[in-house]
Amino acid sequence: MVNTLLAHDLLWGMTPEQLPADAPSWVIESISAGQPVVVRRALSAADHIAVGVRGRLREQRYATVMSVDAIQRQVRPEALCHVSIDRDLPAVRALNQLRPMLDSCEWVWGVSGSAGFELASGFQALHEGSDLDLILRTPQPLNRVRAQALVKILDAAVCPVDMQLQTPLGAVALREWASSARRVLLKSASQAVLVIDPWNPQEQAA
Known part of the structure; x- marks a missing residue:
């Protein structure tokens, strides 16, 4: 069980299969490499958490949601x-x-x-x-x-x-x-x- 999720927490456990079908290729690459996602301030369904994916470039930031059940690790x-x-x-x-x-x-x-x-x-x-x-x-x-x-x-x-x-x-x-x-x-x-x-x-x- 994860602790209360707060903005800026880093989460591991998201997989490419959890991404929307139209996610850019760099997002798929980041998740496939095992990178964490970061909790962001946005509303989401009770069983999901709003997160952001980072790319190599400063402008590469992608907003999505992650299933709470998929979280394997959390770092504050x-x-x-x-x-x-x-x-x-x-x-x-x-x-x-x-x-x-x-x-x-x-x-x-x-x-x-x-x-x-x-x-x-x-x-x-x-x-x-x-x-x-x-x-x-x-x-x-x-x-x-x-x-x-x-x-x-x-x-x-x-x-x-x-x-x-x-x-x-x-x-x-x-x-x-x-x-x-x-x-x-x-x-x-x-x-x-x-x-x-x-x-x-x-x-x-x-």
Whole structure:
């Protein structure tokens, strides 16, 4: 039995036979090679989960669904914090640089995006120009002053770093929450909406 499935989780067990008949050839190749799929924020039937397939090229991203019964393995972004790969790339150096500082904070953090995919699967997804994508589990509100301090830490890294705050209601970009914008974009499985407070559903603003 898999744990609760969350956006950015990586899943193994999908087969080419589970793909739609019109799936591009590169999608079939990725799945046939044993690559995991990534959970995405979208609604699906109760016995399926919305996932995305990655290709070798940045523009190769394919949205589909996977049967929950087919899942053989699940890896969360936070399970990848201390996984190492021996590749001299800016994103890898940035992760090594930021790891002690993120470990010392009280929040649970994780690695997503290309870095998370490579750390979890062993399939090369990073290149010289790759950003580092991180998540931060924030079940309780993170005030904007602390968000700004966190952005300063990330900005000292050797490559661009993007972090998403994972709130109980969805995800919001750290940099947006740390900005002076009154409303920020909160992404959930059902919608993307501008809100005043990403932790308080009563504070939504159209």
